[in-house]
Amino acid sequence: KQEVTQIPAALSVPEGENLVLNCSFTDSAIYNLQWFRQDPGKGLTSLLLIQSSQREQTSGRLNASLDKSSGRSTLYIAASQPGDSATYLCAVQTGANNLFFGTGTRLTVIP
C-alpha cells in the first residue's frame, strides 16, 4: 500500500529565507506527484503537478523536483513571504482514481 510521508511536520522561517519541504513515498509506480497548498478553513489549491516522466516543474518562486526511483520529491520556495504561510501537502497518483496524500507541512513565515 502506498504511504506518503512529509518532513518536517511544521516549519517556521523568517521572511526572505529560501526553504525546502520534503515528501517521500513508498511505491515508485506512480503516474504523477502533486503539491497542494491548504489555507485554514479552505480547500486545496494545486501548486505544481509533476508527471512521472518529468524531473521538475517550476511556477514563479516555487520549484518541485521528483526522483521517482528513490521515492522522493522536494518543494523549494524562494524568498519566502508571510503570504506563503499555509499547510503544504504532497500527493501521489498511483492509478486511475486515487490520490494518496501526505500529512502535510505547516509553514509559518515570520515578517
Add this chain to the structure above:
Amino acid sequence: EAGVAQSPRYKIIEKRQSVAFWCNPISGHATLYWYQQILGQGPKLLIQFQNNGVVDDSQLPKDRFSAERLKGVDSTLKIQPAKLEDSAVYLCASSFFQGPTYEQYFGPGTRLTVT
C-alpha cells in the same frame, strides 16, 4: 469559471444524529470525488463517481456512510448515524474525466464536528 461548491461550510451535530453534505462540481466535469480529512492528516478518498456511477467506494464505511450522484452532476454524502470519529473536513473534488492526466479541483470543504 466557477469552482467546486460545497455546503454547508460548517456543521455541528451530536453523535447518533444524521447529516448530509452537498457538492456541485465544475460544469462539465464527469468525475466527482469525496475525501475525508481528519485533523492533522492528509485527505483520504471515500468515494469516486464517474457520471452517476460509482467507480471506487472501497474506503467508504458503508454501514453509516452513503453517497449518490443521481443525475451525474450534484452529489450528496450522508452519514447516519454519526460517530465522534467522523469529525473531519469533508472535501469534494471534480475532474473533467477520470485518470492521472486529469487534474482534480477541490472545493472549500465542510467541517463536521460531532459532539
